Amino acid sequence: MTEQFTETLKQASEPTWTKAVEHRFVSELYTGTIPDKVMAFYLVQDHRFLDSFLSLLGAAMASADTLDARLRFGRFAGTVSGEENTYFLRAFESLGVTPEDRAATPDAEPTIGFQSIMREAAETRSYAAVLSVLNVAEGLYYDWASRAPKPLPKNFVHAEWITLHDNLEFLQFVAFLRDELDRVGPAVPEISRDFFLRAVSLELDFFNAVYEEGNAPDRP
Numbered sequence: 589m590t591e592q593f594t595e596t597l598k599q600a601s602e603p604t605w606t607k608a609v610e611h612r613f614v615s616e617l618y619t620g621t622i623p624d625k626v627m628a629f630y631l632v633q634d635h636r637f638l639d640s641f642l643s644l645l646g647a648a649m650a651s652a653d654t655l656d657a658r659l660r661f662g663r664f665a666g667t668v669s670g671e672e673n674t675y676f677l678r679a680f681e682s683l684g685v686t687p688e689d690r691a692a693t694p695d696a697e698p699t700i701g702f703q704s705i706m707r708e709a710a711e712t713r714s715y716a717a718v719l720s721v722l723n724v725a726e727g728l729y730y731d732w733a734s735r736a737p738k739p740l741p742k743n744f745v746h747a748e749w750i751t752l753h754d755n756l757e758f759l760q761f762v763a764f765l766r767d768e769l770d771r772v773g774p775a776v777p778e779i780s781r782d783f784f785l786r787a788v789s790l791e792l793d794f795f796n797a798v799y800e801e802g803n804a805p806d807r808p
């Protein structure tokens with residue numbers, strides 16, 4: 589059954605997928621208790637992720653095999669370029685992160701890893717490879733965001749990072765990505781699996797990096 593293809597990939601990525609979705613960063617985000625220093629580090633790194641992510645979306649638009657898919661990627665690229673970038677800038681301001689601070693912060697290892705896997709997927713010109721990375725980057729974020737308990741934290745820096753990944757438009761986009769990979773992935777299972785599994789590992793590494801020495805205080 590072709591519609592189980594993404595489910596098979598997700599199962600194959602366990603236990604890493606669940607470790608990422610249930611990460612300490614996620615549980616502290618739910619309760620609004622991530623220290624500012626940790627959140628600032630995460631968002632500075634993630635803002636860089638966004639840059640390569642937009643070029644991956646461009647590759648999706650170029651490699652898609654239908655007009656409908658191209659239109660959806662185009663609309664989504666518009667949302668990401670507008671609202672999401674605004675969130676980052678407001679969050680940096682609220683956390684006291686200046687443009688100079690950002691410029692002085694080097695890319696963390698998982699940031700470099702993500703930039704290269706996104707570039708690599710784009711360069712394959714394979715729609716399935718691009719979709720595999722997108723399914724992880726979007727599906728894994730929807731998975732944890734949609735499980736957030738209510739009420740959301742008061743601080744918008746935390747609350748909006750949840751609602752950006754748990755809203756109707758995002759849910760529909762995640763469902764679209766899944767349907768697309770279920771449709772085109774089974775013809776190229778090895779490349780799909782390779783990109784999917786590597787992307788899940790990078791997601792976990794990305795969360796782990798924010799708690800590594802130098803970035804975060806120890807647990808109280």
Ligand SMILES: Cc1ncc(C[n+]2csc(CCO)c2C)c(N)n1
Nearest residue numbers: 634637641668672725726729753794
């Ligand atoms: C490491 C990392 N992985 C996935 C996402 C999720 N994500 C990246 S771009 C984008 C599109 C618009 O929200 C989404 C959902 C992230 N932010 N950071």
